[in-house]
Amino acid sequence: xxxxxxxxxxxxxxxxxxxxxxxxxxxxxxxxxxxxxxxxxxxxxxxxxxxxxxxxxxxxxxxxxxxxxxxxxxxxxxxxxxxxxxxxxxxxxxxxxxxxxxxxxxxxxxxxxxxxxxxxxxxxxxxxxxxxxxxxxxxxxxxxxxxxxxxxxxxxxxxxxxxxxxxxxxxxxxxxxxxxxxxxxxxxxxxxxxxxxxxxxxxxxxxxxxxxxxxxxxxxxxxxxxxxxxxxxxxxxxxxxxxxxxxxxxxxxxxxxxxxxxxxxxxxxxxxxxxx
Amino acid sequence: xxxxxxxxxxxxxxxxxxxxxxxxxxxxxxxxxxxxxxxxxxxxxxxxxxxxxxxxxxxxxxxxxxxxxxxxxxxxxxxxxxxxxxxxxxxxxxxxxxxxxxxxxxxxxxxxxxxxxxxx
Numbered sequence: 001x002x003x004x005x006x007x008x009x010x011x012x013x014x015x016x017x018x019x020x021x022x023x024x025x026x027x028x029x030x031x032x033x034x035x036x037x038x039x040x041x042x043x044x045x046x047x048x049x050x051x052x053x054x055x056x057x058x059x060x061x062x063x064x065x066x067x068x069x070x071x072x073x074x075x076x077x078x079x080x081x082x083x084x085x086x087x088x089x090x091x092x093x094x095x096x097x098x099x100x101x102x103x104x105x106x107x108x109x110x111x112x113x114x115x116x117x118x119x120x121x122x123x124x125x126x127x128x129x130x131x132x133x134x135x136x137x138x139x140x141x142x143x144x145x146x147x148x149x150x151x152x153x154x155x156x157x158x159x160x161x162x163x164x165x166x167x168x169x170x171x172x173x174x175x176x177x178x179x180x181x182x183x184x185x186x187x188x189x190x191x192x193x194x195x196x197x198x199x200x201x202x203x204x205x206x207x208x209x210x211x212x213x214x215x216x217x218x219x220x221x222x223x224x225x226x227x228x229x230x231x232x233x234x235x236x237x238x239x240x241x242x243x244x245x246x247x248x249x250x251x252x253x254x255x256x257x258x259x260x261x262x263x264x265x266x267x268x269x270x271x272x273x274x275x276x
Numbered sequence: 277x278x279x280x281x282x283x284x285x286x287x288x289x290x291x292x293x294x295x296x297x298x299x300x301x302x303x304x305x306x307x308x309x310x311x312x313x314x315x316x317x318x319x320x321x322x323x324x325x326x327x328x329x330x331x332x333x334x335x336x337x338x339x340x341x342x343x344x345x346x347x348x349x350x351x352x353x354x355x356x357x358x359x360x361x362x363x364x365x366x367x368x369x370x371x372x373x374x375x376x377x378x379x380x381x382x383x384x385x386x387x388x389x390x391x392x393x394x395x396x
């Protein structure tokens with residue numbers, strides 16, 4: 001059973017919350033929307049995101065619904081190629097088919113961009129694409145998220161948004177040398193795999209979100225303001241553009257779910273309390 | 277910048293029903309007065325590479341002077357607007373005005389131009 005799919009089937013909102021444009025638009029170089037080409041600099045090498053605009057030749061304009069679902073759920077292209085998990089399909093796999101297809105409908109409603117993809121520039125051994133098959137066996141748990149009957153409807157909705165859609169854990173969880181999420185330290189913060197970002201601990205640990213109330217976190221996901229009056233920056237400002245498109249109820253569900261997590265001391269030693 | 281944060285904090289507390297209206301009004305007035313001074317905090321050579329441990333400013337600020345100037349303008353007008361709404365006292369309007377300032381000025385600038393004090 002699927003946890004809690006979006007009732008409104010609002011593709012634009014899901015598209016924003018899932019942050020698709022954050023990676024697939026080369027905003028640092030004023031690139032065209034969804035034309036790809038944004039460089040993601042990682043310890044594994046540099047990924048150049050593909051064009052996901054609906055152009056039939058350079059984008060995904062020829063993809064069927066089944067192609068799109070297979071890409072998001074299993075990380076496989078229509079031609080059968082494995083995607084690197086820099087594309088967060090380990091999170092998107094938990095989305096409902098309805099929500100995945102709502103995102104596809106939205107993408108197919110925006111202008112096509114005739115921009116060719118650029119090959120990734122990866123280090124050895126990561127450049128060997130066959131390795132992704134092994135990676136998937138180790139780390140990919142394919143399939144939609146089951147609802148937890150012992151938790152509230154709000155918690156379950158939050159779980160769905162955090163894990164499947166907004167994919168918070170992809171940056172805020174440390175990864176091992178193969179790029180797999182260390183599930184025991186989920187949300188404990190990380191030297192994120194992308195662009196040298198330091199993603200802070202977002203568990204309810206006292207040095208992390210312990211002193212934030214549910215309201216604090218819900219309003220932060222709308223306006224980016226922390227309880228101390230600071231404002232989110234960098235990639236998190238992009239994330240907040242997405243979460244601010246969600247309903248107030250959805251932002252609250254995210255906050256309820258995050259505040260219910262097990263507190264874990266921060267991965268990053270320099271972290272100090274941000275909730276004062 | 278810490279002073280702006282303290283002002284925002286006071287206004288947030290009032291909006292949340294946890295702070296005095298007088299404190300919020302004083303903070304909004306201070307914010308309006310302080311906002312135009314922000315450009316002076318970023319003279320050339322004050323980026324995080326030049327002043328490690330002290331500055332979190334990304335060097336890109338000085339590569340995009342027009343954009344940075346627009347953000348400064350958004351901060352000044354947003355702060356003036358927020359002061360007016362705080363004076364008027366309607367909590368829902370204050371919240372909207374604070375959200376606009378946060379997104380169009382604070383967040384928009386931090387997104388591209390605030391790095392880390394350790395220079396990363």
